[in-house]
């Protein structure tokens with residue numbers, strides 16, 4: 001059985017006060033959540049310590065939005081895996097398209113980050129996906145295949161989650177059709193050596209489309225941006241039917 005993983009990526013949103021407000025609205029809803037669903041929050045780095053304490057004893061896991069491959073060094077603005085594990089972080093997003101497009105991360109550095117995460121016992125969520133231009137040119141499969149080939153060199157597939165995030169669907173309200181997301185996720189799975197790797201869909205997931213998305217057989221969860229910022233909205237997603 002593959003794991004179901006529902007994750008909220010807060011990106012650069014929420015102060016500590018706002019995070020605490022979110023938790024007081026969100027956590028009570030988890031009493032209804034089936035225990036097989038893994039729930040993860042990815043706040044900004046500045047909120048990790050606070051959430052680590054607040055989530056202690058709850059069923060919500062904590063994740064970071066990125067990790068550097070070195071354990072320490074002169075890398076201004078970066079955070080290392082031991083710094084994250086020390087405060088109770090268990091998951092990390094690697095290769096998000098915003099990191100690739102806005103901050104110049106490459107498949108080479110994505111691979112290094114994945115290795116560092118795994119070496120220190122973090123479970124990475126590797127993000128892959130195509131742009132609108134690439135999709136229109138019929139390049140979806142080849143782009144994703146190339147990303148997987150380069151990103152997964154020497155990566156242990158027993159401690160890995162993948163998120164298929166078509167870039168044109170992120171933050172646009174233009175969700176990928178569920179059948180199409182299911183098809184692409186099936187293709188991703190066919191390229192893996194471990195058939196049990198959970199593969200999420202991400203891109204304009206919201207309370208109105210989550211039931212349909214999760215009804216697809218290949219889709220093992222969701223990586224949610226905007227709709228994870230409000231307690232009621234993310235609770236409805238986590239408690240999909």
Ligand SMILES: O=C[C@H](O)COP(=O)(O)O
Pocket residue numbers: 009096165169170171172202203204205223224225226227
């Ligand atoms: O990491 C999350 C994704 O980028 C999706 O963001 P979104 O749900 O706001 O489209």
